[in-house]
Amino acid sequence: MDSCDRRIRAYKNGKTFDQCKEIAESMNPDFKKYIETNGRVLWTEILEKVDHDELLYKLTLKFLRRDGYDIGNHKVPEVKKFIV
Numbered sequence: 075m076d077s078c079d080r081r082i083r084a085y086k087n088g089k090t091f092d093q094c095k096e097i098a099e100s101m102n103p104d105f106k107k108y109i110e111t112n113g114r115v116l117w118t119e120i121l122e123k124v125d126h127d128e129l130l131y132k133l134t135l136k137f138l139r140r141d142g143y144d145i146g147n148h149k150v151p152e153v154k155k156f157i158v
Contacts, residue, residue: 098124098133105138109155117151 089097101123108115117135124130138153139145146152 094129095133098130099137101130101134102137102141105134105153106141106143109143109153114152114154117146117153120153 105115105120105123108119120134121131124134135145135153142156143153144156146154
């Protein structure tokens with residue numbers, strides 16, 4: 075998997091920010107299925123799935139939060155469905 079690097083303007087492997095957003099968006103259905111099946115996904119599991127790419131990791135968490143998931147915090151590093 076190609077990775078993106080937000081520290082430089084030209085992103086790794088010539089990917090634009092919009093392409094990185096598309097990659098992160100395309101990975102979210104898999105994470106959502108995993109959460110529905112297992113109840114949660116750990117931050118470390120997401121980080122491994124995006125090959126330790128910081129930009130994809132952050133975008134993935136952002137999109138999961140947007141879609142109604144509780145992305146946790148530093149004390150509870152996991153993503154799960156909001157319980158209302």
